[in-house]
Amino acid sequence: MTEPTNAEDAAESETAVSDATERTPDEAAAAAGEFVQFRTVVTTVENKPGVLARVAGLFSRRGFNIESLAVAPTADERFSRITFTVDVASAPLEQVVKQLDKLINVVEIRELSPVESVERELMLVTVKSAVSNDRRHELLDLIDDFRAYVLDQSQTRMLLSLSARPARLDEFEQRLRTFGIVELQRTGRVALPMLSQ
Amino acid sequence: MDINGGQALVKALECEGVEVVFGLPGGAILPVYDPIIESPIRHILVRHEQGAGHMAEGYAHATGRPGVMMITSGPGATNGVTPLCDAYMDSVPLVCITGQVPYPAIGTDAFQECDTTGITMSVTKHNFLVTEAQDIPRVIHEAFHIATTGRPGPVLVDVPKDIVDPNSPRSAMTWYEPSDDIMELPGYNPVTAGDPELVHAAARLICSAERPVIYVGGGILKARAAHELRALAELIDVPVVTTLMARGAFPDSHELCLGMPGMHGNYTAVTAMQHSDLLIALGARFDDRVTGRLDGFAPDAKVIHVDIDAAELGKVRRPDVAIRGDCRLVIAALSEALGDCGGRAAQADRRAWRSQISGWQERYPLVYEQSQPGERLKPQYVLEVLRDSTPDDTIVTSGVGQHQMWASQYWRFDHPYTWINSGGLGTMGFSVPAAIGAKVGMPDRTVWAVDGDGCFQMTAQELVTAATGRIPVKVALFNNAYLGMVRQWQEMFYDERYSEVYLSYEVPDYVKWAEAMGCAALRAEAPEEVAPAINEANEINDRPVVVEFRCERAENVYPMVPAGLSNSDILVDPSLR
Numbered sequence: 001m002t003e004p005t006n007a008e009d010a011a012e013s014e015t016a017v018s019d020a021t022e023r024t025p026d027e028a029a030a031a032a033g034e035f036v037q038f039r040t041v042v043t044t045v046e047n048k049p050g051v052l053a054r055v056a057g058l059f060s061r062r063g064f065n066i067e068s069l070a071v072a073p074t075a076d077e078r079f080s081r082i083t084f085t086v087d088v089a090s091a092p093l094e095q096v097v098k099q100l101d102k103l104i105n106v107v108e109i110r111e112l113s114p115v116e117s118v119e120r121e122l123m124l125v126t127v128k129s130a131v132s133n134d135r136r137h138e139l140l141d142l143i144d145d146f147r148a149y150v151l152d153q154s155q156t157r158m159l160l161s162l163s164a165r166p167a168r169l170d171e172f173e174q175r176l177r178t179f180g181i182v183e184l185q186r187t188g189r190v191a192l193p194m195l196s197q
Numbered sequence: 198m199d200i201n202g203g204q205a206l207v208k209a210l211e212c213e214g215v216e217v218v219f220g221l222p223g224g225a226i227l228p229v230y231d232p233i234i235e236s237p238i239r240h241i242l243v244r245h246e247q248g249a250g251h252m253a254e255g256y257a258h259a260t261g262r263p264g265v266m267m268i269t270s271g272p273g274a275t276n277g278v279t280p281l282c283d284a285y286m287d288s289v290p291l292v293c294i295t296g297q298v299p300y301p302a303i304g305t306d307a308f309q310e311c312d313t314t315g316i317t318m319s320v321t322k323h324n325f326l327v328t329e330a331q332d333i334p335r336v337i338h339e340a341f342h343i344a345t346t347g348r349p350g351p352v353l354v355d356v357p358k359d360i361v362d363p364n365s366p367r368s369a370m371t372w373y374e375p376s377d378d379i380m381e382l383p384g385y386n387p388v389t390a391g392d393p394e395l396v397h398a399a400a401r402l403i404c405s406a407e408r409p410v411i412y413v414g415g416g417i418l419k420a421r422a423a424h425e426l427r428a429l430a431e432l433i434d435v436p437v438v439t440t441l442m443a444r445g446a447f448p449d450s451h452e453l454c455l456g457m458p459g460m461h462g463n464y465t466a467v468t469a470m471q472h473s474d475l476l477i478a479l480g481a482r483f484d485d486r487v488t489g490r491l492d493g494f495a496p497d498a499k500v501i502h503v504d505i506d507a508a509e510l511g512k513v514r515r516p517d518v519a520i521r522g523d524c525r526l527v528i529a530a531l532s533e534a535l536g537d538c539g540g541r542a543a544q545a546d547r548r549a550w551r552s553q554i555s556g557w558q559e560r561y562p563l564v565y566e567q568s569q570p571g572e573r574l575k576p577q578y579v580l581e582v583l584r585d586s587t588p589d590d591t592i593v594t595s596g597v598g599q600h601q602m603w604a605s606q607y608w609r610f611d612h613p614y615t616w617i618n619s620g621g622l623g624t625m626g627f628s629v630p631a632a633i634g635a636k637v638g639m640p641d642r643t644v645w646a647v648d649g650d651g652c653f654q655m656t657a658q659e660l661v662t663a664a665t666g667r668i669p670v671k672v673a674l675f676n677n678a679y680l681g682m683v684r685q686w687q688e689m690f691y692d693e694r695y696s697e698v699y700l701s702y703e704v705p706d707y708v709k710w711a712e713a714m715g716c717a718a719l720r721a722e723a724p725e726e727v728a729p730a731i732n733e734a735n736e737i738n739d740r741p742v743v744v745e746f747r748c749e750r751a752e753n754v755y756p757m758v759p760a761g762l763s764n765s766d767i768l769v770d771p772s773l774r
Contacts, residue, residue, distance in 0.1 A: 045384070046383065046384060049326075050314065050315075050318075050326070053315065053318065054318060057318050057319055058319075061319050092511075094511060095508065095511070095512060098507045098508035098510075098512075099508050101507065101508070102322075102506070102508055103323075103384070104322075104323040104343060104382060104384055104385045105384055106384050107383050107384040108384075
């Protein structure tokens with residue numbers, strides 16, 4: 001099975017729409033104005049050596065707990081984007097943002113509210129597939145349901161990929177456990193604001 | 198003009214208006230020291246890199262201009278970490294140039310290599326590792342820009358040897374004039390003017406407050422806003438407390454001045470804040486040494502907080518009005534807004550508040566008991582005599598501990614930039630090198646370093662720098678044979694179990710030691726010897742002078758708010774209880 005690009009785009013836009021309607025507990029809490037433990041912050045930083053160390057050092061020095069972190073260049077090669085999820089029980093989000101803003105190499109900071117943003121995370125996972133025929137069908141159905149992809153397979157294992165909202169990855173991971181997870185790697189979430197209507 | 202990176206670095210420092218550099222050469226920074234021979238920049242050769250840093254800090258505190266230190270790689274750089282951290286905590290504008298091993302050798306554990314930018318990342322406002330000679334003038338300009346604008350702080354520039362060494366082809370560069378136009382700092386945009394709406398909101402809060410206190414921090418001095426502060430305080434007739442970092446920002450002899458707040462603050466300053474209904478915090482950061490236990494600090498007060506650093510607003514205490522901006526501009530705007538509201542006539546009736554404050558001042562003055570004949574000196578007495586025997590604009594530096602608190606309490610600071618100490622980091626050994634830096638920056642002023650015997654032993658070697666460099670600082674050495682503040686805590690909180698805290702009155706012999714370092718040296722042991730010794734020291738202006746005062750060992754600093762308690766639990770001198 002290969003990755004059909006058009007179909008993936010279609011799937012993406014479908015889930016993007018469902019992002020606004022199907023809310024995770026965090027999103028529902030945010031919409032209701034309640035306390036949300038994990039908040040996503042997107043920073044644009046200068047693409048220079050050591051910038052990630054400055055950001056990571058700041059988190060550790062100020063006692064900010066980071067749930068996930070993703071770093072990659074942006075469309076403009078002068079800048080990179082660091083997207084992270086911070087545990088606001090460890091420090092008020094406002095302090096995190098203000099302290100980050102003091103780093104000379106940090107150019108822009110945006111806090112993305114869960115209800116106004118699209119979040120995605122990529123998971124690669126190897127599962128055991130040497131199972132009964134029934135169980136194998138169950139696994140393939142699961143892959144289909146979640147719109148995951150089979151990137152590679154052997155007699156006994158399958159290497160899957162899924163890009164979705166982090167909560168959906170959690171769910172997929174949970175369901176795969178019954179088959180046996182050999183190895184799993186997640187990227188940490190990235191996010192962009194939703195387009196205004 | 199084709200020059201090498203080392204020449205460009207020195208030239209770039211000249212372009213920034215640098216007149217003095219405190220430093221010590223070594224292998225990796227050698228190529229930068231060579232062009233210094235031709236440069237008009239004065240170089241002060243220190244005896245330890247920590248001294249270079251504290252001198253640069255003292256210079257910056259006294260003059261308002263950035264201090265510059267230059268040291269080599271590896272151990273040179275690590276010795277410089279303490280003053281960098283000190284400058285970071287106290288927002289001192291500092292530029293530190295460090296040598297580094299040649300760029301291709303970085304990461305190989307080369308001789309005298311250390312990860313200087315990695316080590317200093319958390320104790321500098323920013324640091325740079327310059328990789329190309331061509332970048333040197335731009336980076337030096339950026340370093341000075343960052344160090345001196347916004348909330349000031351230390352900036353380190355790490356310079357690999359191969360980009361400054363004329364024997365390396367990588368040091369070749371074409372000179373260009375550094376200017377703001379060539380800076381590449383897209384993420385650095387310090388804000389200076391306060392939001393006018395918030396300024397008006399602050400003015401409204403002030404008008405209706407019945408028990409306001411102006412709480413002044415070191416930011417006032419950094420913003421050079423002492424004049425504006427006085428105008429504001431007099432306009433609204435509100436008392437002022439000046440923190441350890443702000444002593445001198447408002448004249449101690451002014452009737453509105455309540456002195457220093459905090460753990461060893463003046464009773465009235467501490468208590469007025471506790472009873473206040475409005476704290477007007479200007480360039481202060483609600484440090485734990487000021488607030489005591491936070492949930493018991495000024496419980497009924499609303500807070501107006503003005504600071505140039507947005508991260509300070511709400512970091513410790515949630516303000517009712519938070520204004521990000523330069524204190525000088527915001528205070529001027531605030532005075533104008535208060536004038537628009539009707540000035541002093543529009544202020545709430547505060548006669549009851551003023552009389553309550555005068556009551557505390559009368560009941561709880563700063564007191565100590567003079568020593569009996571045959572007893573050793575009381576440090577407070579020595580400080581009073583020193584204060585009264587020196588010019589009004591004398592610059593006083595201090596180390597950290599009991600002598601620092603007594604100096605802050607018993608001096609009368611009537612001018613800004615006359616008090617230089619290590620507040621945030623609490624660096625023992627700060628006093629002597631800071632005094633040297635201050636004297637270099639302000640050669641026409643009398644500079645007295647107030648120091649303890651514990652502190653003095655940490656950085657005394659810099660008196661050799663002062664003696665050979667003909668920098669006539671004066672040191673008042675308070676020898677009580679103990680790490681006095683630690684002794685006090687062991688007495689009060691560890692059942693008088695004195696663990697590893699005794700030094701000695703006799704060893705070292707401070708007079709001999711000072712003389713060996715090229716200083717004049719005096720000793721005073723009885724009250725009647727104090728004034729003559731100080732007067733003699735004041736007459737010596739061709740070399741440094743050290744006056745050792747043999748002080749009572751068991752003297753404690755009062756008032757005191759024991760750590761972890763609320764400011765309402767302040768302990769005054771036993772004679773007042």
